[in-house]
Amino acid sequence: MKRLAPLFLAVLALVAIGVAKAALSINGAGATFPNPIYSKWFDDYHKKNPDIEINYQSIGSGGGIKQVTEGTVDFGATDGPMNDEQLKAFQDKHGFPILHFPTVLGADVPTYNISGVTGELNFTPEALAGIFLGKVTKWNDPLIAGANKGVNLPASDIVVVHRSDGSGTSYIWTDYLSKVSDEWKNKVGKGTSVNWPVGLGGKGNEGVAGLVKQTPNALGYVELIYAVQNKMPYGKIKNSSGEFIKADLPSVTAAAAGAAKSIPDDFRVSITDAPGKTAYPVSSFTWLLIPSKFSDAAKRDAIKGFLKWMLTDGQNEVEALSYAKLPKEVVSKEMKAIDKIQ
Amino acid sequence: MATTTTTVPSAGPITGTRSFISRLRDGDEIARLVTFIFAGSVVLITLLLVYELWRESYLPRHKFGFGFFVTSVWDPIFDKFGALPFIYGTVVTAGVALLIAVPLGIGAAIFLAELAPARVSDTLQFFIDLLAAVPSVIYGLLGVFIVIPVMRQYIQPALKSSLGFLPFFQGPTYGVGFLTAGIVLAIMVIPYIISVSREVLISVPRDQREAALALGSTRWESTWKVVLPFARTGIMGSIFLALARALGETMAVTMVIGNTPTISASLFSPGYSIAAVIANEFTEATGDLYLQALIELGLVLFLLTFLLNGLARLLIVVTSQRGSGMGQA
Amino acid sequence: MSNRLSWRKFVSHFMLTMTGLCALVAVSVLFFILGYLVYHGGTSISWDFFTKLPAPVGETGGGMANAIVGSAKLLLLACLLGVPIGFFGAIYLAEFSGGSIAFVVRYAADLLNGVPSIVIGIFAYSLVVLPFKHFSTLAGGFALGLMMIPITLRSTEEFLRAVPRALREGAMALGASQWKTIASVVVPAAYRGILTAVLLAFARVAGETAPLLFTALGNRFWSPGWNQPTASLPVMIFTYAISPYDDWHRQAWAAGLVLLGLILITNIVARVILSRGISVPRT
Numbered sequence: 001m002k003r004l005a006p007l008f009l010a011v012l013a014l015v016a017i018g019v020a021k022a023a024l025s026i027n028g029a030g031a032t033f034p035n036p037i038y039s040k041w042f043d044d045y046h047k048k049n050p051d052i053e054i055n056y057q058s059i060g061s062g063g064g065i066k067q068v069t070e071g072t073v074d075f076g077a078t079d080g081p082m083n084d085e086q087l088k089a090f091q092d093k094h095g096f097p098i099l100h101f102p103t104v105l106g107a108d109v110p111t112y113n114i115s116g117v118t119g120e121l122n123f124t125p126e127a128l129a130g131i132f133l134g135k136v137t138k139w140n141d142p143l144i145a146g147a148n149k150g151v152n153l154p155a156s157d158i159v160v161v162h163r164s165d166g167s168g169t170s171y172i173w174t175d176y177l178s179k180v181s182d183e184w185k186n187k188v189g190k191g192t193s194v195n196w197p198v199g200l201g202g203k204g205n206e207g208v209a210g211l212v213k214q215t216p217n218a219l220g221y222v223e224l225i226y227a228v229q230n231k232m233p234y235g236k237i238k239n240s241s242g243e244f245i246k247a248d249l250p251s252v253t254a255a256a257a258g259a260a261k262s263i264p265d266d267f268r269v270s271i272t273d274a275p276g277k278t279a280y281p282v283s284s285f286t287w288l289l290i291p292s293k294f295s296d297a298a299k300r301d302a303i304k305g306f307l308k309w310m311l312t313d314g315q316n317e318v319e320a321l322s323y324a325k326l327p328k329e330v331v332s333k334e335m336k337a338i339d340k341i342q
Numbered sequence: 343m344a345t346t347t348t349t350v351p352s353a354g355p356i357t358g359t360r361s362f363i364s365r366l367r368d369g370d371e372i373a374r375l376v377t378f379i380f381a382g383s384v385v386l387i388t389l390l391l392v393y394e395l396w397r398e399s400y401l402p403r404h405k406f407g408f409g410f411f412v413t414s415v416w417d418p419i420f421d422k423f424g425a426l427p428f429i430y431g432t433v434v435t436a437g438v439a440l441l442i443a444v445p446l447g448i449g450a451a452i453f454l455a456e457l458a459p460a461r462v463s464d465t466l467q468f469f470i471d472l473l474a475a476v477p478s479v480i481y482g483l484l485g486v487f488i489v490i491p492v493m494r495q496y497i498q499p500a501l502k503s504s505l506g507f508l509p510f511f512q513g514p515t516y517g518v519g520f521l522t523a524g525i526v527l528a529i530m531v532i533p534y535i536i537s538v539s540r541e542v543l544i545s546v547p548r549d550q551r552e553a554a555l556a557l558g559s560t561r562w563e564s565t566w567k568v569v570l571p572f573a574r575t576g577i578m579g580s581i582f583l584a585l586a587r588a589l590g591e592t593m594a595v596t597m598v599i600g601n602t603p604t605i606s607a608s609l610f611s612p613g614y615s616i617a618a619v620i621a622n623e624f625t626e627a628t629g630d631l632y633l634q635a636l637i638e639l640g641l642v643l644f645l646l647t648f649l650l651n652g653l654a655r656l657l658i659v660v661t662s663q664r665g666s667g668m669g670q671a
Numbered sequence: 672m673s674n675r676l677s678w679r680k681f682v683s684h685f686m687l688t689m690t691g692l693c694a695l696v697a698v699s700v701l702f703f704i705l706g707y708l709v710y711h712g713g714t715s716i717s718w719d720f721f722t723k724l725p726a727p728v729g730e731t732g733g734g735m736a737n738a739i740v741g742s743a744k745l746l747l748l749a750c751l752l753g754v755p756i757g758f759f760g761a762i763y764l765a766e767f768s769g770g771s772i773a774f775v776v777r778y779a780a781d782l783l784n785g786v787p788s789i790v791i792g793i794f795a796y797s798l799v800v801l802p803f804k805h806f807s808t809l810a811g812g813f814a815l816g817l818m819m820i821p822i823t824l825r826s827t828e829e830f831l832r833a834v835p836r837a838l839r840e841g842a843m844a845l846g847a848s849q850w851k852t853i854a855s856v857v858v859p860a861a862y863r864g865i866l867t868a869v870l871l872a873f874a875r876v877a878g879e880t881a882p883l884l885f886t887a888l889g890n891r892f893w894s895p896g897w898n899q900p901t902a903s904l905p906v907m908i909f910t911y912a913i914s915p916y917d918d919w920h921r922q923a924w925a926a927g928l929v930l931l932g933l934i935l936i937t938n939i940v941a942r943v944i945l946s947r948g949i950s951v952p953r954t
Contacts, residue, residue: 027806027900029888036914039891040727046892055900057889058910060625071804073888086628159516164601164618166626189419192626200516200612201601203482203622204913210486214494215516229915321728373850377763380756381776384820388779391786391794398797449693457687458694466698468938473701474871475934477878477905478788480927483912484704532697537871538826541864545833562683576829583825586784592881593909617787621881624789640790647785651778 024298028056030064030077032204033106033168033223034286037323038077041314045306052302061168062192068289069093074299076289079106079168080175080192081268096293099341100267101307101334102285105256105324107224107247108173109234109282113212114139114154121235122147122244125273125281128237129181131158131219133188134198139217147238154217161211161220164201166192172284173221176272221282224252225322239281240273251280252324260329267334283324293342300341307338392644399638401631410638416603416619418627423635425642427603431520431613432646435595436588438524438609439531443584446528447535448570448577454536455543456565467540474533482597485526490517490598493525498610513608518600521609526594531584538583542576543569578658582651589647592617616643708931712924720925725891725907728916735926737893739933741808741901742877745887748812748897749819749876754869757823764824765831766853777825784821791817792882800886806900811887815876822872830864831857870941874934880905904930 035058042054059067061078068076069090081100082090090098110123127143130136136143140153163170174190188194200215202208205226212218213232224247227234236244245251258276263269273281290307294300311334315325326334362371402410402423413424450470454463494517501511546569554564570577600612601622616639627633719734726733760780764773795814800806834857842852858865883889887901889910894901904926911923 023892025892025899027888032913035910036728036916039725042891043727043730053892055890055892057900059884059888062624062626062628063884065628070801072800072806083628164596165622191419192628193418193623195415195417195419195422196602199602200518201614201622203596203601205915206913207486207597210490211516211518214491223915226915229917369851370849373853374763374767377759377767380759381761381763381768381772381824383756384760384776384783384824385779387817387820388783391783391790394794394797395790446693446696449690450697453687453690453694457691466694469701470697471867471871471874471938472931472935473697473704475874475878475931476704477880477908477927477930479880479905479909479912480704480708480878483923484707488707529700534822534871536694536697537867538829541867542829542833545830545864547835560679560683562686563679566686573833576833579825579829582781583784583822586781586821587875589785590787590790592787592789617789620787621789624793625884637793640787640793643785643787643790644782647782648778651781651785 023051023053024302026052026054026075026299026302027073028054028064028075028077028288029059029067029073030056030289031061031079031168031286032058033079034077034104034323036225037104037318037321040317040321041306041310044314044317045309048309049302049305052306054302054306060166061171062166064289068098068291074294075291075303077103077287078289079284079286080171081270081287082289090291094291094293096291099290099292099337100287101290101337102267102287102326102330103310104286104318105252105283105326106168106172106286107252107255107280107283107324108169108176108221109224109227109247110219110237111209111212111222111227111232111234112219113215114217116152116154118233119151120233120246121151122238123235124238125176125180129177129184132160132162132177132197132199133181133184134160147244156217159215159218160196160199161202161208161215161218162196162199163205163208163221164203167204168192168284168286169205169221169223170194172272172282175270175284176282179270179273224248228322237281239277239279240275241277241279243277245278245280247280247282249319249322249324251278252283253327255279255281255283256285256324256330257327260327263330263333265333265337267330267337285326290341292340304338304341308335311335392641395637395641395644399634399641402635402638405631411642414603414605418623418629418632421629421631423631423638425616425639427605428614428616428619428639429642429646430605431523431599431603431615432589432617432643433650434520434609434613435523435527435599435615436585436650438521439527439588440581440585442525442528443532443535444581447532447580447584448539450532451536451539451543451577452565452570454540456561456569463540467537470533470536473529474537476530478530478591478593481526481530481594485522485594485598489522489526493517493519493522502610509607510609513606513610515610516600516612518598518612519608519610520599520613523595523599523613523615524609526598527588527591530591530594531587534583534587535577535580538580539573539577542573542580546572578654582654585650585654586647589643589650590617592621596621616640616646705928705931708924708928712921712926712928715921715925716928720922720929724893725902728914728919731918733922735902735904735907735922735929737890738902738904738907738926739929741887741890741894742903742905742930742933744808744894744897744901745811745815745883745903746873746877748809749815750869750873752813752816753819753823753872753876756820757868757872758827758865760820760824761827761831762853762858764828766849766857777828780821780824783817784825787881788818788879789881789884792885795882796885805898806886806888808887808894808897808899808901811883811901811903812897814882814886815879818876818879818882819872822875823868826868826871827861827865830861830868833864834860866942870938873937877934878905878930880909904933 038056064076067073140155171192178185178190202211205222208220212220236246255274258274258279259271414426415422498515505511554568596618602612603614723734799810842856889906890900890902908923908926911919
């Protein structure tokens with residue numbers, strides 16, 4: 001028994017650590033795509049307001065929607081807006097609506113690995129849809145070659161890579177394909193997980209990136225941040241104005257600006273294939289899901305304070321991490337919407 | 343529980359002939375009751391789990407019925423769900439894993455228990471136990487960074503050129519697939535086989551070995567024909583542990599299997615397993631039918647484990663020599 | 672006759688060499704993994720790693736102190752649940768039970784063992800998180816404890832069975848009651864194996880991610896008490912490894928190394944503190 005004494009002491013120490021001072025603790029969960037910038041934001045906000053601890057965990061957009069509806073977290077986050085059914089479910093369960101607040105912008109880029117091709121390829125919507133439907137099978141297919149004159153494309157089979165895990169990244173990609181291809185819309189549809197006609201499934205951005213990097217003649221889609229941070233080659237996509245645009249921060253913000261005029265009051269909008277000459281066609285908002293009523297006034301004020309900070313100072317931090325800022329029109333609209341939280 | 347006199351009697355419950363009163367007085371009945379409660383709680387937990395899975399999957403069960411088992415389509419957008427490719431992938435990867443891990447594991451256990459000096463054996467075992475401690479995420483990452491390229495560049499082409507006439511080694515070689523997942527799983531389950539088998543082999547009484555050697559058998563023969571059968575049930579137990587782990591492993595598999603619901607004889611083909619698809623899609627699944635279809639997959643895995651376990655036990659009973667070991671299932 | 676003998680000898684040497692090779696393969700895999708982790712994550716291990724809270728991307732000096740403590744708390748809870756059930760249940764199976772009950776319990780344990788970790792997480796979620804409407808360390812410990820049960824139970828039972836019958840009979844011949852025989856003779860004889868079983872189960876759950884995602888969730892800050900979400904090493908590894916940032920990747924490898932190191936230390940400490948004189952010498 002004497003030998004167990006150190007064990008007891010260790011246990012007591014652990015328990016003691018457990019009983020620490022409690023700051024105001026707010027929990028949120030949801031999308032993985034904005035996790036890096038959220039972690040920076042919440043950390044900076046905590047430095048400015050040491051009594052407020054906002055804990056965000058990335059368990060996936062679906063998880064975020066589910067948990068905030070169940071009430072196990074105080075707020076959620078999602079890459080794809082909640083649909084009417086989910087909004088209703090929240091309303092029915094809590095008795096008041098839930099609000100969407102766009103935070104940053106992201107984009108999906110087509111990344112590839114073709115020996116001998118080092119430059120940027122141009123992709124038309126028809127080519128992309130054809131490839132992912134499995135109808136365009138070789139790299140030197142006229143649909144691809146036609147947009148890339150002068151590039152020596154091999155006659156090899158394209159190895160398509162998509163996401164296996166349900167994700168906002170897939171949602172954006174399939175949303176875009178549904179808009180530019182009726183066949184895709186009717187056959188496959190848009191969602192965080194779909195029944196992909198062809199291709200290998202990689203888990204997470206790193207899974208897709210890894211597969212593309214290692215497999216000759218592969219083509220996949222990843223988040224812009226991921227491609228930038230890992231210095232991966234990616235191609236341009238033709239937007240609705242006919243221009244071939246490479247995804248970067250200005251072109252993504254341009255897509256949001258183009259949609260900003262017609263953005264609905266609840267901010268649930270898809271901005272893929274957005275109008276605008278410089279707009280990148282596969283862009284998207286990501287949203288925070290905030291309940292419109294809080295029973296705990298301290299939590300409510302903390303969250304409202306955070307949102308205001310996020311829309312002003314917070315936006316200045318995003319580009320360093322390769323996220324695109326919200327356009328001014330959206331920011332001012334959101335500021336007004338914060339008052340809806342009670 | 344009688345054991346025949348010609349066999350080596352392994353230990354087991356001593357069924358006493360003492361009266362109930364004397365057992366009660368000595369506290370034995372209480373001990374029996376208390377330990378029974380603990381053992382019973384295991385069954386209770388398992389039943390509760392099955393119940394929860396059953397309850398939370400009523401939508402797809404009513405909609406698809408038995409068709410769920412034989413449909414190959416998995417379409418979350420159009421609400422068509424079928425389990426067949428996942429069942430196939432789970433069985434194949436677990437099979438490959440055991441095919442690799444069991445001989446390797448038992449071989450290593452024999453070495454550690456019979457040949458290696460005690461200190462070497464203990465030290466090596468220590469390190470092998472660490473293999474069980476590596477987080478499954480790390481196994482997955484190592485699979486992505488190391489195993490997949492090696493498979494794609496060296497091993498798969500080599501297999502294809504030498505054994506390509508077999509349907510198992512045909513088709514395009516991406517690096518991911520059933521074989522890769524099986525190999526990663528094998529590495530993950532080997533520590534269980536080695537650890538448990540080694541301990542059981544060590545505990546085989548010395549006189550068994552000595553008797554065999556005295557009768558003129560070689561070292562190997564005494565191990566293979568006398569010691570191993572004595573430790574048979576323990577080794578089988580370790581294989582069950584390994585099988586269970588292989589069937590349920592989530593993270594590592596999904597990173598190397600290719601995540602494509604395909605059924606193919608080729609081991610190079612990308613595939614999918616039940617645990618992998620649940621892990622991939624559960625957090626993002628919206629819509630009750632979709633969510634419940636995933637839960638029904640969990641139920642299917644349960645059924646699969648049930649059947650595979652039963653089959654394995656049947657195999658043991660059938661191949662077991664009359665009375666050798668405990669014949670326990 | 673001598674031909675046959677030399678053949679048998681050859682087979683013997685050959686097979687035993689093969690077993691040596693098997694052991695070599697198994698051990699070299701481990702050293703390879705360790706080496707990889709050290710190479711990629713070694714640079715991120717510093718005093719900060721063990722004492723500071725996580726920092727956001729791009730900022731140096733962050734650590735995983737809360738994840739280390741969180742993992743320790745979770746594992747403590749897991750052991751409190753998993754070890755007694757596994758240990759006492761195994762005693763029942765090995766010492767008290769008849770054939771059919773033992774069969775059912777073993778089967779159930781094997782089934783439980785085969786449940787994917789994520790399904791266990793979902794199960795724990797619906798039992799412990801939903802009713803209370805928050806994620807908690809308790810829920811995480813519960814999920815991990817569930818996973819410990821089958822390994823502990825099955826392995827301990829095997830080791831109890833391996834104790835020779837003669838020992839039991841000797842004790843009972845001296846007048847000991849059954850439970851006393853078990854407590855004073857059988858369990859000490861099987862002690863080494865039981866410790867192995869528990870440590871194996873411990874190592875298994877220490878690295879599990881999926882069950883924690885729905886139960887303990889995760890926390891960038893300290894988690895006071897047992898009722899709040901808490902960070903843990905496997906979840907941090909997972910979150911960091913799937914991020915796009917190199918710095919976080921290196922921290923993920925470092926965390927993997929630290930996790931292994933902590934399990935190794937636990938292994939050593941447990942064997943040293945809890946080992947007793949083994950009454951049955953290794954034969």
